[in-house]
Amino acid sequence: MDFEPLRDTICAIATPVGEAGIGLIRLSGPEAIETARKIFRPKDRDSGPRSHMLRYGWIVDPVSGEEVDQVLTCFMAAPRTYTREDVVEINCHSGYAVLDRILGLLLGAGVRLARPGEFTRRAFLNGRIDLSQAEAVIETIRSRSDQGLMLANRHLRGDFRQLVESWLEILSEAQAGLEALIDFSDDLAEEAEQEQLLYESLCRKVFEEVAEPIRSALERFEQGRVLREGLTFVLVGKPNVGKSSMLNSLLGKDRAIVSAAPGTTRDVIEDMFLLGGVQVRLLDTAGIRAKPDEIESLGIEMTIRSLSHADAALWMLDRSRPLCEEDQGVFEALGDTPCVVVLNKSDLPAAFPAESLENRFPGLSPAIAMSVHNPREVQRLKAHLAETFINRPVHNCRSQIVPNLRQKECLEKALDSLLKAGRLLGEKAFGELISFEIELARKQLETILGRSHDVDLLDRIFLRFCVGK
Ligand SMILES: Nc1nc2c(ncn2[C@@H]2O[C@H](COP(=O)(O)OP(=O)(O)OP(=O)(O)O)[C@@H](O)[C@H]2O)c(=O)[nH]1
Ligand SMILES: [Mg+2]
Structure with missing residues (x-):
């Protein structure tokens, strides 16, 4: 170079x-x-x-x-x-x-x-x-969780490079196969049959051995984001249901003021904790109430804004008081944010049966009845959150490579060209046309490894590093 x-x-x-x-x-x-x-x-x-x-x-x-x-x-x-x-x-x-x-x-x-x-x-x-290993160096340095580090290590070892190199090799072989096609003449029946077989085998190669694995790597991108960047959960509910108590219990420290007076929290309070090896940003918010004063209205606006950036809401309800209009207001504010419903204060006598929740708010996942004052129940909630938002969705990522944003963009373009190549193969188009699309896909894969001489790209990547690395 x-x-x-x-x-x-x-x-x-x-x-x-x-x-x-x-x-x-x-x-x-x-x-x-x-x-x-x-x-x-x-x-x-x-x-x-x-x-x-x-x-x-x-x-x-x-x-x-x-x-x-x-x-x-x-x-x-x-x-x-x-x-x-x-x-x-x-x-x-x-x-x-x-x-x-x-x-x-x-x-x-x-x-x-x-x-x-x-x-x-x-x-x-x-x-x-x-280049994928160089990017893994910075990810290793920046990792704040075990899971993020595990992903970075896999890339650092060169697993992604090997995978991309194997795709490049298959595509080169396919291009060589296309060269052979160009020499066939359509006149001889025997050659026409061979030609058909060759088209079919090339199509299989490009699809099964490259396009499909690229597609599944792309599917893992979103899951990988969770491991790299962590999750954001927002505590919401009407005033006094125990949101700040929940924040303190999940963090394992007294971070927010808890009081028996409704309307205690007026700002958004946030902190981090680790869940299943992943960093979670947890936000406690002002209680949503029907007739808020001016400051509370501002707090509620902030709550709604934070919901739009959240991976999930923890909707808290007070089991010891009847459901009311304010709970309805929270339900509406949730919109389509994924949500875990917590029926808090289950240490006190219940003021409504769990089923009335389902009748009133259809489509909710089953609520978790608990008290934030009971450490065992808080642990159980944590296990449920880890299973729902980490273990199950990122199951696929544990042993596989997961592209970052730059690599994802290259893979998407490569896949696009391969799908075009596949269509052209199906139509038995000219070998040159098909080869052209495969060449475009190869260029994108080479960009992942940094084989294109693009100084701007290198500047963008390496300027994120610290001096001395
Ligand atoms: N018995 C019982 N009391 C609880 C429980 N969780 C919270 N509380 C009490 O409920 C009151 C309100 O708790 P907070 O955590 O301040 O409630 P909040 O939802 O943050 O309230 P706002 O900030 O006013 O919206 C406090 O007196 C808590 O001690 C529980 O599980 N059981
Ligand atoms: Mg509070």
């Missing part, structure tokens, strides 16, 4: 800057080892540096001779490195002054500060990883 200059040597602080036990400074490029040598004085000067071995010593200012920090350095010779270039890592103490000073010495010795993601960009440009 020759579309970006890789001749210079870059350096950056790879750990977060601040007071900590260890900070890491990283260099990569043809001058990395020579530059680091200028400022590193090993304790044991007799033995020369060995690749991939840590050496103990001092960073020394080459001009003043002053000892700056006690460090461990690791010289790593290309190509067995993250970037496939010569790499040096300096493990120093982490403090603003120390890191700044060492970085300053390196810049003074002629290397350049790395841009965000530039180390990974070099790993990609030097062919050590493909």
Whole structure:
């Protein structure tokens, strides 16, 4: 790949800057080892540096001779490195002054500060990883849940690359098969029969071995979003039903004010908790009531707005009080947001039978009767939420690759071209026409791996990285 200059040597602080036990400074490029040598004085000067071995010593200012920090350095010779270039890592103490000073010495010795993601960009440009793996690096860093990390790891290992490469190979074979078709003459009955068989086998290949697997990868995109980005649940209900109590119980801490006076919560309060390895954003809202005052009206507007971004609503009802107009108001506000119905305060005598809920609000899923004051019942609710919104829907993703948004867009275009190719095969169109569509699909698949020389695309991806990665 020759579309970006890789001749210079870059350096950056790879750990977060601040007071900590260890900070890491990283260099990569043809001058990395020579530059680091200028400022590193090993304790044991007799033995020369060995690749991939840590050496103990001092960073020394080459001009003043002053000892700056006690460090461990690791010289790593290309190509067995993250970037496939010569790499040096300096493990120093982490403090603003120390890191700044060492970085300053390196810049003074002629290397350049790395841009965000530039180390990974070099790993990609030097062919050590493909673009789907580079994207997995950033996903790994950003993962906030086990499940998101698991997805990223699968891509990082190169599973997606292998899959896309296998599709590309099948499509190349199909194109080679089409070349053979072009040589057939329609005049001979025997050849016409062979031609028919060839069309059929190509059609099967393109459909079953590429288009179908692409279609199922696309189906997993939405489910993968849950694992990567998590879920948003909104607590709704009329005033005083126990929404804030539920927020506190699910979070396991007192986050919102709970009081016996209706209309306690007026703003939207939010916090995060982990459910089945997935990050959940939980919003507590103002109770929806029939005749709200001005502040409450604003709160209710916010409730309705937050519902439009939610994956699900937890609709809370007070089992100890009769159903009323206000519950009807909440039901209407829910619109078509997926919803779990909770009949709270079941520790108190029930004021209405569970069936009257179904009669009054048809089409609801069965309500869960519980009390937020009972930890076992709160656990049971959590298990139900995990099963409904995580385990069941993302079941398919656990052992398979799941595209991200950019990859999804490429897969959609590839599928589109393959479906056109399939139709043309069915119509026994000219081989060249079919091959053209297959070529378009291949281009999209190659874009997933970053084989198209698109510098803008690379900028978009790598600028999301931090400096030093
Ligand atoms: N007995 C009983 N009381 C409960 C239960 N859940 C909540 N409460 C009480 O109900 C009252 C209202 O609880 P909150 O959590 O503030 O209700 P809310 O829905 O947030 O109310 P607003 O913010 O006013 O809309 C408080 O006194 C709670 O202690 C329950 O399961 N059983
Ligand atoms: Mg409240």
